[in-house]
């Protein structure tokens with residue numbers, strides 16, 4: 001009986017120690033969780049930036065292109081401004097394609113595509129290739145031909161850059177294709193079709 005009392009008395013001085021150890025580890029765990037949360041978050045994850053980002057991008061005017069490709073018997077094309085020169089060594093371009101776009105399923109490593117630079121005469125064609133016309137009927141409009149390897153190109157484009165996809169990088173909503181240019185057709189030098197502030201702009 002006497003030893004039982006000693007055990008109970010011993011437990012009495014242990015319990016504050018245990019509870020302060022529990023409190024310390026809880027605090028430490030909470031700090032660790034906060035640190036991990038901070039490590040997961042990246043600048044720009046704040047979605048409230050969306051409207052100002054879009055407003056800024058409307059002020060970034062760009063040349064309009066149509067990106068075209070072939071998959072078996074079918075031709076696919078999409079209006080795109082998120083196209084840029086990457087390097088002259090090797091000659092290469094970047095093409096950013098929304099993962100939901102109909103052409104995306106037909107782009108894979110080593111697939112070929114053509115970037116057709118549009119002139120100011122091509123505004124209606126650009127609208128057709130950006131959703132006004134269903135993907136399967138787009139090539140009924142405009143002056144298209146097939147290159148020797150079957151890749152469709154716009155005969156009266158200011159220039160057509162034929163590329164083989166070296167890399168496809170997935171980033172957020174888009175796939176970024178790194179296209180190595182293997183052939184170029186120069187068309188008529190004309191006024192480029194420019195898109196900015198949500199509309200086609202006069203480049204002259």
Ligand SMILES: Cc1cc2nc3c(=O)[nH]c(=O)nc-3n(C[C@H](O)[C@H](O)[C@H](O)COP(=O)(O)O)c2cc1C
Pocket residue numbers: 064077078079080081082083096097098099100101102103126129130131132135195
């Ligand atoms: C001027 C203009 C530029 C565009 N640029 C791009 C682009 O760079 N990348 C992209 O994925 N979509 C771009 N789009 C949207 C596509 O053209 C559009 O979503 C197109 O319809 C593709 O989807 P679909 O083939 O499934 O209809 C652009 C649209 C317009 C009008």
